[in-house]
Amino acid sequence: QLQLVESGGGLVQPGGSLRLSCSASGNTFSVYAMGWYRQAPGNQRELVATITNDGRTNYAGSVKGRFTIARDNAKNTVSVQMNTLRPEDTAVYYCAAYTPDGTYWGQGTQVTVSS
Secondary structure (H helix, E strand, O other), X not given: OEEEEEEOOEEEOOOOOEEEEEEEEEOHHHOOEEEEEEEOOOOOOEEEEEEEOOOOEEXXXXXXXXXXXXXXXXXXEEEEEEOOOOHHHXXXXXXXXXXXXXEEEOOOEEEEEOO
């Protein structure tokens, strides 16, 4: 089993920044990549960014250049630095961990971008 706990969400004004963190515990040895997803009300969950164990990253086009994903393999954490936030970035953000047995999810953290 694998447990993921997110932190760092909140309310921020347009143009502001937030940093989300996710800590993994349990069978972390089986994780080969981690990522962040988000889900806005009425929308499907969508990919934000992923990062592999060897540091390869992938970003959704809507966040490329504004968000940066990072990984600390020793601490089993993944973070996403979100800059120049827009109202359309408002969503619940979920941490994900990919293993051969499937994808594990955190409980989600709310990010609200509003003036």
